[in-house]
Amino acid sequence: MQDLTNAFVELIRRTSTDLPGDMELALRDAREYEAPGSAAQGALDTMLVNQEMSRRLSRPICQDTGTPIFEVHYPVGWSTRALAAQIKQAVVIATEKAYLRPNAVDSISGANSGDNTGTEFPTIHFHEWDEDVVQVDLMLKGGGCENVGAQYSLPNAPLKAGRDLEGVRKVVLDAVQRAQGQGCAPGVLGVAIGGDRGASYAFSKQQLFRPLGDRNDDPELAALEETIKEQANELGIGPMGFGGKTTVLDVQIDSLHRLPASFFVSVSYMCWANRRRSMIVRGEEVTYQ
Amino acid sequence: MIHKLTVPISDEAISALHVGDQVELSGVIFTARDAAHKYMVEEFIKTGGNPPQSEESLYELLKEKLDGGVIYHCGPVVAKDDGQWRFVAAGPTTSIREEVYQDLVIEHFNLKAVIGKGGMGPRTLAACGTFKAVYLHAVGGAGTLIAERVQEVEDVHKLAEFGVPEAFWQIRVEGFPAVVTMDSHGQSIHAEVAAKSEAKFRELVGV
Numbered sequence: 001m002q003d004l005t006n007a008f009v010e011l012i013r014r015t016s017t018d019l020p021g022d023m024e025l026a027l028r029d030a031r032e033y034e035a036p037g038s039a040a041q042g043a044l045d046t047m048l049v050n051q052e053m054s055r056r057l058s059r060p061i062c063q064d065t066g067t068p069i070f071e072v073h074y075p076v077g078w079s080t081r082a083l084a085a086q087i088k089q090a091v092v093i094a095t096e097k098a099y100l101r102p103n104a105v106d107s108i109s110g111a112n113s114g115d116n117t118g119t120e121f122p123t124i125h126f127h128e129w130d131e132d133v134v135q136v137d138l139m140l141k142g143g144g145c146e147n148v149g150a151q152y153s154l155p156n157a158p159l160k161a162g163r164d165l166e167g168v169r170k171v172v173l174d175a176v177q178r179a180q181g182q183g184c185a186p187g188v189l190g191v192a193i194g195g196d197r198g199a200s201y202a203f204s205k206q207q208l209f210r211p212l213g214d215r216n217d218d219p220e221l222a223a224l225e226e227t228i229k230e231q232a233n234e235l236g237i238g239p240m241g242f243g244g245k246t247t248v249l250d251v252q253i254d255s256l257h258r259l260p261a262s263f264f265v266s267v268s269y270m271c272w273a274n275r276r277r278s279m280i281v282r283g284e285e286v287t288y289q
Numbered sequence: 290m291i292h293k294l295t296v297p298i299s300d301e302a303i304s305a306l307h308v309g310d311q312v313e314l315s316g317v318i319f320t321a322r323d324a325a326h327k328y329m330v331e332e333f334i335k336t337g338g339n340p341p342q343s344e345e346s347l348y349e350l351l352k353e354k355l356d357g358g359v360i361y362h363c364g365p366v367v368a369k370d371d372g373q374w375r376f377v378a379a380g381p382t383t384s385i386r387e388e389v390y391q392d393l394v395i396e397h398f399n400l401k402a403v404i405g406k407g408g409m410g411p412r413t414l415a416a417c418g419t420f421k422a423v424y425l426h427a428v429g430g431a432g433t434l435i436a437e438r439v440q441e442v443e444d445v446h447k448l449a450e451f452g453v454p455e456a457f458w459q460i461r462v463e464g465f466p467a468v469v470t471m472d473s474h475g476q477s478i479h480a481e482v483a484a485k486s487e488a489k490f491r492e493l494v495g496v
Contacts, residue, residue: 039309039468039478043428046466050431054378062430063366063378098377101366102453110324112452144383144406144429160496170494177490180483182383182407184429231493235486240428241407242468243482273430 001078007279007286008090008136009097014288015138015277016065016099018055022212023249023274024048030186030239030246040244047239047272062273064142065100068122069205071137073129080126087124091116100140125202134281137209145187145271148179151201154263163263165224168193168253169231175267176232176248181241184271186249188212189228192266195256204266207252209276216254225251239272297357298401300421306469308476312425314402314465317443318359319351322382324455325447326390334397347446347457354459355398362387362405364454366432367442374442376460378432381406384424392416408470408479417473424471426478438465 027047034041054061070087074080092115094100104118105111116122152171154163159174161167172191190207192200215222229251238244258264278289294302296316306312321329332340333348340348365379384405391409394400395416402422403413406429417423427435439460446457470478
């Protein structure tokens with residue numbers, strides 16, 4: 001297997017400095033819905049100008065370059081240890097080049113490792129698959145939006161939320177209401193229904209890799225995605241919490257099997273600086289999406 | 290209309306500001322976030338302005354520069370070219386984590402503005418009224434644009450101890466864009482939006 005370190009550095013650079021096309025388009029559309037001259041429209045304008053500058057200057061869109069989350073899909077025969085070592089090395093180089101801020105802090109001493117490596121940092125998940133290519137998805141998830149993520153155990157009496165999709169709707173709206181503008185609205189919600197606590201949160205984050213507008217194959221979940229998106233926007237929290245019509249740009253939901261005794265709903269909130277990109281390695285050729 | 294503010298900021302300039310106003314700020318300001326706020330309160334304020342000897346020089350500097358001055362909740366991405374620091378990306382971080390410290394810092398240093406994102410709570414709002422200060426909201430995530438408004442990194446304090454995101458970066462800014470979301474007249478956009486969205490939420494969820 002070839003050394004992909006430089007390709008990983010380029011993946012990090014593109015992810016940190018250039019928003020995916022669907023996100024930029026969604027922010028442009030949102031701008032048109034907000035009242036002319038409002039603080040909400042001003043915030044969206046600033047986001048769009050910032051995006052243009054970041055791409056042109058090859059600089060991080062946001063200074064919080066977050067937790068780098070790598071989802072690596074690889075064919076039989078690749079060494080995950082070698083790939084993990086190359087990813088870690090790429091993260092160190094990307095930090096030196098200021099595509100990433102040093103973000104890995106020792107939880108006990110408070111010391112910053114200075115190079116974005118540490119225990120379980122960056123996050124890397126490996127998935128062996130039948131394809132003959134390597135695909136690496138990267139998300140840079142900042143702390144502001146990570147902090148407003150939430151997990152609910154249903155039933156939830158105060159919210160009158162039972163163990164059904166109506167209960168899911170209620171708790172997800174509660175997460176949006178509690179987040180206000182703190183997660184850097186307008187955000188995207190990844191929602192997992194079921195699983196144990198750990199699997200549930202991880203799966204909710206995986207939903208955030210889906211393109212905006214992608215709907216679940218299950219028509220009931222697809223309808224729920226649409227309903228929650230619409231109702232979250234009726235809350236009027238708006239861009240950065242300034243008030244306005246755009247609070248979330250999309251909601252994406254999927255489910256896992258659960259224990260009879262448990263019914264978790266996990267909500268991962270991704271900020272407007274929704275930095276996610278993919279890289280595909282086919283033989284010697286590397287392409288970025 | 291955009292209000293131009295220059296550090297040091299006068300009480301009159303603060304009184305003229307109301308929620309929703311757009312401002313452009315110029316002058317020397319300091320980044321300070323979680324570690325820096327904890328440090329200021331424990332070393333400077335709780336000691337009654339008698340910090341340990343090792344911290345005296347930084348205290349004297351902050352007393353001078355923060356009088357009429359500005360703190361920015363930000364942990365930047367920085368680069369060093371030929372020995373000179375440069376801001377690469379420098380949007381705001383979430384402010385509410387400093388709620389337990391901010392009113393004390395505003396009072397102790399005669400701070401006139403705090404820049405961040407997400408707004409702050411009742412203690413900070415009360416301090417804005419009592420000591421004539423405002424909360425300025427920058428657009429979260431707008432890291433490149435704001436870094437471009439940083440003309441010079443004059444100095445950095447506590448870098449080794451706190452790390453890049455948490456250090457006190459002493460920066461000279463020109464035309465830093467922000468919106469007043471908490472003013473010195475008791476108004477907070479955050480409280481208003483939260484109340485309205487809460488009412489709608491109750492209607493949608495039936496609680």
